[in-house]
Amino acid sequence: MAGRLEPHLEALRRELRAPDPAVLSVLLALLAVAITLLIWRFVQGRRSSRQAVLLLGLCDAGKTLLFARLLTGKYRDTQTSITDSSAVYRVSNDKSANVTLIDLPGHESLRLQFLERFKAAARAIVFVVDSVAFQREVKDVAEFLYQVLVDSTVLKNAPALLIACNKQDVTMAKSAKLIQHQLEKELNTLRVTRSAAPTSLDGSATGGPAQLGKKGKDFDFSQLPMKVEFVECSARGSKGEEGDADFEGLEKWLAKIA
Amino acid sequence: MRPAAQGGGLDHFWGSRGDGDDGRGGNNSFTHEALTLKYKLDNQFELVFVVGFQKILTLTYVDKLIDDVHKEFRDKYRNEFQQKGTLGLLNGTFDFKDDFMRLLRDAEESSKVRAPTVMKTFEQSLKSQKTVKCMIETRGEKPKEKVKNKKNKGSKKEGTEAVVAPGKASAGDKQLSTAGDREELTKDEILQKNREEFFKRHMKAGEKSSKSPKPEAQKEKGKKPRVWDLGNSNAKVLDYSNSATNGSAEACPVEEFDPDTALGDRNREPGRLYDLEYESDDEAEEEKVIQNPSKPSAKKGGLGGMFGMLKGLVGSKSLTREDMDPVLEKMKDHLIAKNVAAEIAVQLCESVAKKLEGKVMGTFTTVTSTVKQALQEALVQILQPQRRVDVLRDVMDAQRHHRPYVVTFCGVNGVGKSTNLAKISFWLIENGFSVLIAACDTFRAGAVEQLRTHTRRLNTLHPPESHGGRTMVQLYEKGYGKDAAGIAMEAISYARNQGFDVVLVDTAGRMQDNAPLMTALAKLIAVNAPDLVLFVGEALVGNEAVDQLVKFNKALADHSMAQTPRLIDGIVLTKFDTIDDKVGAAISMTYITSKPIVFVGTGQTYCDLRSLNAKAVVAALMKA
Numbered sequence: 058m059a060g061r062l063e064p065h066l067e068a069l070r071r072e073l074r075a076p077d078p079a080v081l082s083v084l085l086a087l088l089a090v091a092i093t094l095l096i097w098r099f100v101q102g103r104r105s106s107r108q109a110v111l112l113l114g115l116c117d118a119g120k121t122l123l124f125a126r127l128l129t130g131k132y133r134d135t136q137t138s139i140t141d142s143s144a145v146y147r148v149s150n151d152k153s154a155n156v157t158l159i160d161l162p163g164h165e166s167l168r169l170q171f172l173e174r175f176k177a178a179a180r181a182i183v184f185v186v187d188s189v190a191f192q193r194e195v196k197d198v199a200e201f202l203y204q205v206l207v208d209s210t211v212l213k214n215a216p217a218l219l220i221a222c223n224k225q226d227v228t229m230a231k232s233a234k235l236i237q238h239q240l241e242k243e244l245n246t247l248r249v250t251r252s253a254a255p256t257s258l259d260g261s262a263t264g265g266p267a268q269l270g271k272k273g274k275d276f277d278f279s280q281l282p283m284k285v286e287f288v289e290c291s292a293r294g295s296k297g298e299e300g301d302a303d304f305e306g307l308e309k310w311l312a313k314i315a
Numbered sequence: 316m317r318p319a320a321q322g323g324g325l326d327h328f329w330g331s332r333g334d335g336d337d338g339r340g341g342n343n344s345f346t347h348e349a350l351t352l353k354y355k356l357d358n359q360f361e362l363v364f365v366v367g368f369q370k371i372l373t374l375t376y377v378d379k380l381i382d383d384v385h386k387e388f389r390d391k392y393r394n395e396f397q398q399k400g401t402l403g404l405l406n407g408t409f410d411f412k413d414d415f416m417r418l419l420r421d422a423e424e425s426s427k428v429r430a431p432t433v434m435k436t437f438e439q440s441l442k443s444q445k446t447v448k449c450m451i452e453t454r455g456e457k458p459k460e461k462v463k464n465k466k467n468k469g470s471k472k473e474g475t476e477a478v479v480a481p482g483k484a485s486a487g488d489k490q491l492s493t494a495g496d497r498e499e500l501t502k503d504e505i506l507q508k509n510r511e512e513f514f515k516r517h518m519k520a521g522e523k524s525s526k527s528p529k530p531e532a533q534k535e536k537g538k539k540p541r542v543w544d545l546g547n548s549n550a551k552v553l554d555y556s557n558s559a560t561n562g563s564a565e566a567c568p569v570e571e572f573d574p575d576t577a578l579g580d581r582n583r584e585p586g587r588l589y590d591l592e593y594e595s596d597d598e599a600e601e602e603k604v605i606q607n608p609s610k611p612s613a614k615k616g617g618l619g620g621m622f623g624m625l626k627g628l629v630g631s632k633s634l635t636r637e638d639m640d641p642v643l644e645k646m647k648d649h650l651i652a653k654n655v656a657a658e659i660a661v662q663l664c665e666s667v668a669k670k671l672e673g674k675v676m677g678t679f680t681t682v683t684s685t686v687k688q689a690l691q692e693a694l695v696q697i698l699q700p701q702r703r704v705d706v707l708r709d710v711m712d713a714q715r716h717h718r719p720y721v722v723t724f725c726g727v728n729g730v731g732k733s734t735n736l737a738k739i740s741f742w743l744i745e746n747g748f749s750v751l752i753a754a755c756d757t758f759r760a761g762a763v764e765q766l767r768t769h770t771r772r773l774n775t776l777h778p779p780e781s782h783g784g785r786t787m788v789q790l791y792e793k794g795y796g797k798d799a800a801g802i803a804m805e806a807i808s809y810a811r812n813q814g815f816d817v818v819l820v821d822t823a824g825r826m827q828d829n830a831p832l833m834t835a836l837a838k839l840i841a842v843n844a845p846d847l848v849l850f851v852g853e854a855l856v857g858n859e860a861v862d863q864l865v866k867f868n869k870a871l872a873d874h875s876m877a878q879t880p881r882l883i884d885g886i887v888l889t890k891f892d893t894i895d896d897k898v899g900a901a902i903s904m905t906y907i908t909s910k911p912i913v914f915v916g917t918g919q920t921y922c923d924l925r926s927l928n929a930k931a932v933v934a935a936l937m938k939a
Contacts, residue, residue: 129405140361144405166699170692200703250707253746257928258891258915 107180107214109157110146110311113172113205114185115197116163119223122292123185123304124160127311132298138162141171146311154315156180165197169204176210181217181314183307188222188230188289191239199243203251206244206281207269215283217314221307226291233287237278244269245276286310346370355381357389358674359633360396364388383418633675634682639668642686653936654899656858659906667693691937697902698929700911704885709846710748710817719751719810721818721843723803724887725836726851727863728824731889731916733762735851736821737769739887739914741921744777744787748816753806754792755799755839756823763792766821776921789815799823800839807843820845827866836867837874840881849913850883852904853890860903868908883908888927889916896935901927 112120121135121142128144143159157178161171182205186198202220205211220240222233231239248269270280278285288306295303344353349371355364366381388411395404643664650660667689676685706722713720722739724732733756740750752770756762770790777787791806803820810818822839825832840848850867852860864883872880886904894900901912912927 125405133405139363142404165703166696166701169699170695196705196708197703200705246708246711247705250705250711253707254705255742255914255924255926257926258917258931 107178107216108155109143109159109175109178110181110183110314111172111175111179112158112160112183112185113168113201114163115187115194115201116165117190118163118185118187119292120160120163120185123183123221123223123290123302123307124158126292126302126304127158127308130301132293132302137164139164139167141175148308148312148315154312156311156315168201172205172208176208177214179211179214179216181219181311182211184218184220185223186220186236187224188232188236189224189227191222191231191236195239195243199240199247202240203244203247203269207251212282217310218281218283218285219307219310220285220287221304222287222289223292225289225303226293226295233289237287241275241277248276353377353381355385356669357385358670358672360389360393362389362396380418384415387414387418633673634671634685636668636672638682639671639686642683643668646686646690649939650899650902650936652897654857654894654897655936656861656899656903658858658861659903663690663693663902663906687937691933694902694933694936695929697906697909698912698927698932701909702884702911704847704911704913706847706913707746710743713846714748714816717811717814719807719815719818720847721807721820721845722847722849723820723822723840723843723845724849724851725822725840725867725883726824727826730824730851730853732756732824732851733765733769733821735887735889735914735916735924736819737766737773738916738921738924740769740788740817740819741773741776742924743817744773747782749782749785749814750788750817750819751806751810751813751815752788752790753803753818753820754790755802755806756821757793757795757797757799757802758823760795762821762823763790763795766790766792773921789813799835800842803839803843827863827870833866833870834874837871840871841875841877844881848881848884849887850885850904850908850910851887851889852900854888854894854898854900855890856900856903860900861907864904864907883910885910885913887914887916888912891915891925892917892923896938898932898935901932902936 112124114120116137121138122133124142124144125131125133125135127146138160139162141159141161143157145155146158148154148156159175159178161175162168184202184205187194191198220233220236222231222236224230252268270276274280288304288310290302290304290307292302292304294300344351346352349369350367351370352365352367354366356362357364362385364381364385366377366384368377391411391414392409646667647660647664650663651657655663667686670693671685671689674685676682710720724736726732736752740752743750752766754763754766767790770788773788774786779786791802791809793802793805799822806820807818809815820839820843822836823832825836827833848871850864852863856863868882871882875881886908888901888904891898905912915925915927917923917925
C-alpha cells in the first residue's frame with residue numbers, strides 16, 4: 058500500500074519543491090476563496106439566527122416607552138409610532154449577550170404589515186397589554202394575539218412569549234392573573250368564530266391549518282408550542298416620570314432568553 | 316414625531332390617520348374637533364412636522380412656518396440623523412423649543428415693527444382697489460380676477476379681525492396669526508413691486524407676447540363683450556383705469572391708449588398701482604408657471620436618459636418627483652386598467668409620490684421597483700380593516716344579552732343584495748344561529764317571493780328536526796307597498812320575542828341619486844339602529860363605485876338625527892367570480908369608506924361566500 062503510494066508522494070514532493078509559483082498561487086487562491094466562503098456562511102448564519110425581541114401590542118399599550126426605558130432608563134414622552142424602531146439591547150446580567158429590540162407600531166392598519174416583516178427574525182415576543190383599558194379592549198387584544206399566535210412562521214419558530222401587563226402603577230389596573238384568565242376565555246371564543254369564518258378567497262381556510270391549542274379542550278396558554286409567561290410591569294414607574302420603571306420581571310426574562 | 320409644534324389632538328391625528336399618510340394622503344391637512352392640523356413629511360430623514368391651530372383661524376402663514384421649521388430643524392440635527400441610530404435618537408436631546416419659539420417670535424417682532432406702516436398701505440391699497448374696481452365696472456369690463464383678489468384680501472382682513480375679537484382665550488395664537496398675516500402682506504407687496512418692475516420692463520421692450528396673455532385671460536373672465544370691441548387695447552384700458560384713480564375717474568381708455576404713459580404712472584405711484592398689479596402679477600405668475608414646466612422637461616430630454624439611468628443604478632441617491640413621474644404614470648394606467656376608479660388611482664399615485672419624495676434609494680434598486688414596492692404596501696394597508704369586524708363574535712355577544720343582532724343590507728339595484736343575504740343566512744345557520752329575514756323590499760315585484768323561496772330551501776337544508784325542533788330561518792313579510800322602516804322595526808321586536816339570534820334586513824335597491832329613496836333608507840337605519848350596515852356592491856363596478864359609496868354615506872349622514880351618524884360599517888363585494896384579475900373595485904370601495912370588505916360573493920350556490928384575502932387581491936392587482 059505504502060509502496061504503491063511512494064512514487065506519487067515523491068512526485069508531489071518534487072512538484073512542491075520546484076520553484077513553480079503557478080501551482081502555489083492557485084492553491085493560495087483556492088484557499089482564500091474557501092475561507093471567504095466559510096466566513097460568509099458564518100456571518101449569514103449568524104444573521105439568520107433569530108436575535109430580535111419584538112415589542113407588540115395595541116396602540117397606547119406603552120411599547121415605545123418600554124422600549125425607551127429598556128434602552129436608556131429614562132422617561133420620554135412618546136407619540137403613536139408610525140414605523141418600527143430597533144436598537145441593540147445589552148442584557149443586564151454578566152453574560153455579554155445582546156438582543157435586538159424592535160418596537161413595532163400598534164396601529165391596526167400598520168401592525169400586521171410590520172409583524173409580517175419582522176416575524177421571521179423573532180427570537181422572542183413581548184406582547185404589551187394596557188392593564189387599565191384591558192376590559193374595554195379585550196376583544197381587540199385577543200384578536201391581535203390570536204393573529205400572532207396562529208401565524209405559521211411564529212408557530213414554526215415558537216419564540217418565547219411574554220405578556221407584559223403594563224401600567225401597573227395605575228390603581229385600577231387589572232392583575233396579570235385576571236388578564237390571563239380573560240385572554241384565555243376570549244381566545245377560546247375566537248377559535249370558534251375563526252374556524253367558522255368563511256374561507257378566504259384563495260381557498261386556504263383562515264382557521265384551518267393554524268389550529269390554536271388542543272382541539273376539544275378549552276384553550277389555555279400551556280397548550281401552545283412556545284413558552285408563555287405573564288409579568289406585571291410599569292414602564293412609567295410608581296414614582297412618576299422622574300423615577301425608574303418597575304420592570305424587573307421583564308428584564309429578568311430578557312436576560313433569560315438572550 | 317418630534318415636537319415641531321405643540322398642540323393637543325396629536326394622538327387623534329395619528330390615530331385616525333394611521334400613519335399620517337396611509338394612501339389617503341390627498342391633502343396634507345386634517346381637522347380634529349376644534350383643531351386643524353397640517354403636516355409635512357421629510358422622507359429623507361423620516362421626519363414628520365405637524366402644526367396645530369384653532370380651526371376658526373384662517374392662518375395663511377402656516378405653510379411658510381412649517382417650511383421654515385422643517386428647514387431649520389433638519390439643518391440643525393442633520394448629523395444626528397445620519398450618524399446615530401435609534402439609540403442616538405432616543406438619547407439625543409432635540410431641544411428645538413427655543414428655536415421654534417425664536418422663529419415665531421422673530422415673525423412677531425418684525426411684524427410688530429412693521430405693523431403700523433404695513434397696515435396703512437394695506438388699507439390704502441384696499442381702498443384704492445375698491446375705487447379702481449368701481450371704475451372698471453362702470454367702464455363695462457368686469458375682470459373677475461380682480462374682484463376675487465379683493466375678496467381674498469377682504470376675507471384675510473376679516474380673518475385677522477376675527478382673531479382679534481374672540482382672541483382673549485388664546486393670546487399666543489392670536490398674536491401669531493395677526494403677525495403672520497401682516498408679514499405675509501408686506502412680503503406680498505414687496506414681491507408685487509418686484510414683479511411690477513419686471514413686468515414694466517417687459518412692456519417697455521414692447522413685447523407683444525407679454526401683453527397678449529393678459530387680454531386673453533381677461534377675455535375669458537370678462538362678462539361684457541361690448542368692451543372688447545375696442546380691440547387690443549384692453550390691457551391698456553386696465554392700466555388707464557389705474558391711472559384714472561389718480562386723476563379723473565372719467566378718463567377715457569381710448570385716449571390713454573399709449574402704454575408708455577401707463578408705465579410711467581406705475582413708476583410714480585407704486586402704492587396705488589398695487590391692486591391693479593394684482594392682475595399683472597397674476598398674469599406674470601401664470602406666465603412663469605407656464606414657462607417653468609417646460610424648462611425641466613427640456614433639460615431632461617437633453618441630459619436625462621442614459622446618465623440618469625446609470626446614476627439610478629449605481630450609488631444611493633434620493634428620489635425626486637421627476638424620476639418618479641413616468642413610473643407613476645405607468646402605475647396609474649395599470650391600476651385603471653385593473654378597474655380601480657380613475658380618481659382613486661390618481662390619488663393613490665399622488666400619495667405614493669409624496670411618501671417617496673426625497674427618500675434615499677438603496678444601491679441596485681430601480682425607481683420602478685421602489686415605486687412598485689411602495690404602492691404595494693399602500694394597497695395592502697388600504698385593504699387592511701380599520702375596524703374589527705367579526706360578525707360571529709358580535710352575534711355571540713348579542714345572544715348573551717338576549718337580543719337579536721340586526722344586519723341591514725343596502726345597495727343599488729341588481730347587485731345581489733337578496734342573493735348574498737341568503738348566502739349569509741346559510742352561513743349563520745351552519746354556525747348554529749337562527750335567522751329572521753325581514754323583507755323590507757316592498758317595491759320590486761317578486762322580491763318577497765324570492766326571499767320566501769330562499770327561506771324554504773334553507774329550511775329544507777337545515778330542517779328543524781336537526782336543530783332541536785327550532786326553526787332556523789323564517790321570513791317576516793308584510794307584502795308590498797308598506798313602509799320599510801316600520802316592517803323592519805316589527806321584525807326586530809318579533810325576533811326578540813321569538814328568540815331569533817340574527818335579523819337580516821333586506822332593503823329595496825335604489826340608485827344613489829334618488830333622493831326620496833335615500834331618505835327612506837336613512838330613516839330605516841336611523842330608526843332601527845342595526846348593529847351592522849352592509850353596503851352591497853358588485854365587483855364589476857368601475858368609476859361608479861366612488862359615486863355610489865360617497866352618496867350612500869352622505870345620505871346616511873345627512874338624514875340622521877344623531878350626533879354621530881350611522882354610516883356604512885362594511886362592504887359585501889359580489890360577483891367576484893366574474894372579473895378575473897380586474898379586482899380594482901375592492902380597492903376603490905375600501906379606499907373611500909376605509910371600511911372592510913366583510914364578505915365576498917363568488918358564485919351561485921349558498922356556499923359561495925368568502926372572506927377577502929388582502930394579499931391575494933393585491934397580488935392580482937399588481938400582476939402585469
